[in-house]
Amino acid sequence: MIQLIDVYKTFNGNDMVVEDLSLEIEEGELVVLVGESGCGKTTTMKMINRLEEVSSGTIMINGKDIKESDPIKLRRNIGYVIQQVGLFPHLTVGQNIGVVPRLTKNDPAKIAKRTIELLEMTGLKHEDYLNRYPNELSGGQQQRIGVARALANNPDVVLMDEPFSALDPITRCQLQDELLNLQEELHKTFVFVTHDVDEAIKIGDRIAVMQDGRIMQYNTPENILKNPANQFIENFVGQDRLWKTPNMLRAKDIMDKNYENMKDIKITDIVIVQPDTSLHEVLQLREKHELQIIPVVEEGVTVGIITESSILSLMAEIIPGNEGLKCPHTYCT
């Protein structure tokens, strides 16, 4: 677990870059710091591996204040991936992956085995890629190696600073998917910085939206989309965002809570749904059974009704207007 407690950061003592920031990141969680450039998200991330020092406040990893660790040892136990990849061009792919294990003087045979293992995990065949140099690889392949290199020493925490921002949209989408699979498999704690809201919503378990060095809202993507904490968040994520991610809509978001004769509806022998049933499922049930009304039932009590008009009113709320269609990001789902 990573805890940032009352963290402040200034450069030259006057410009406040990070202000009164507290954040808790659970083990195995993928947390995205998102915000416009200059909002302090990268600085916040760099304070975790002490590439930047806090001006005041405390950062703890697994209960231990990082100020008490030697910064070099600390960094060797934290994976680090940056946008420009930063592979060492004079080393082969295999040597690049093995850099940190060699720094920590692991057994060469073990390093070789681990390198092959990691290369395979990134989907690149080790026979083809182990001895190639970074400049022979595409941008996507380079960043795959960058991720493999960050995982080489089996760190608990991995920091990623806009790792996919320089890639073309299709490759970016693939790498996002691979990252999600990786997290599911390895259960590492990821801190991921991006300015791309779509990316944040897609990959984050929780998202911290930052502005002017402060966290404006820290919650799951679903909750941020549905209950933006303020006008800034609403504008930042875009009002049409839910329309692009309909998988986050559930029965409780569509239902009419004030239906007059709700209590009179008998919930036996008819199709009912739970508040958390997805929109997709609701619509399928409706189609399949040709239903006019679907009660939403929680622990035996009808809490709402889904009708044609409740679905239509939801659509009216979330379908984007012209301004929402200016930049399509529909390369991936």
Added chain:
Amino acid sequence: MSAYILYVTNSWEQILSRSGEHVYLAFTAVGLACLVGIPIGLLINRNKKLANIVMNGANILQTIPSLAMFALLIPLVGIRDKNAILALFLYGLLPIIKNTYTGIRNVDPAITEAAKGMGMSSMQMLYKVQAPLAIPVIMAGVRIATVTGIGVATIATLIGSGGLGTLIYQGIGMMNYPMMISGAIAAALLALLTDYILGLLEKMMTSKGITSK
């Protein structure tokens, strides 16, 4: 032309021994300049103020005319080889320090940031990442220093040191043009050959990952 061939066939032993002296002067000086200049170039990357001072000092050294340099050093080390080697050494410092400094400084900041973020100490970063990447630039400095050194070494004869300059100046004095020309040509060939060999060395030392771009 025939006079020239005649001179070379008659005096090849002398040309060779003068070449030997020449190589000794130039290589000793450049070798020392490498031993001193490369560490200085690496070190001043840590301190910008120091870098400015050192670079300015080396720049000033370079502006002193070679003949004046030999003369200026006489009160310090007298004449002959010591003087010549010291002068050539001072000339060699600037290109070596400058190229080492810029070679290290021009390493892509993304690469050094990655290195730091992965947990390399500044020394590890220097010898595992920055120095290997700067080799082509450092070697370019060494090559410039060597070629310059071989050129300037021809003047060393004026302070009683040997080398191919002896043939050139004696040739001029005795109106012996074949002698003068053979000295000049030998010095030029020596410079070309050395540069070629250093080029091969540079290729050997540089990773394929940065040459095959």
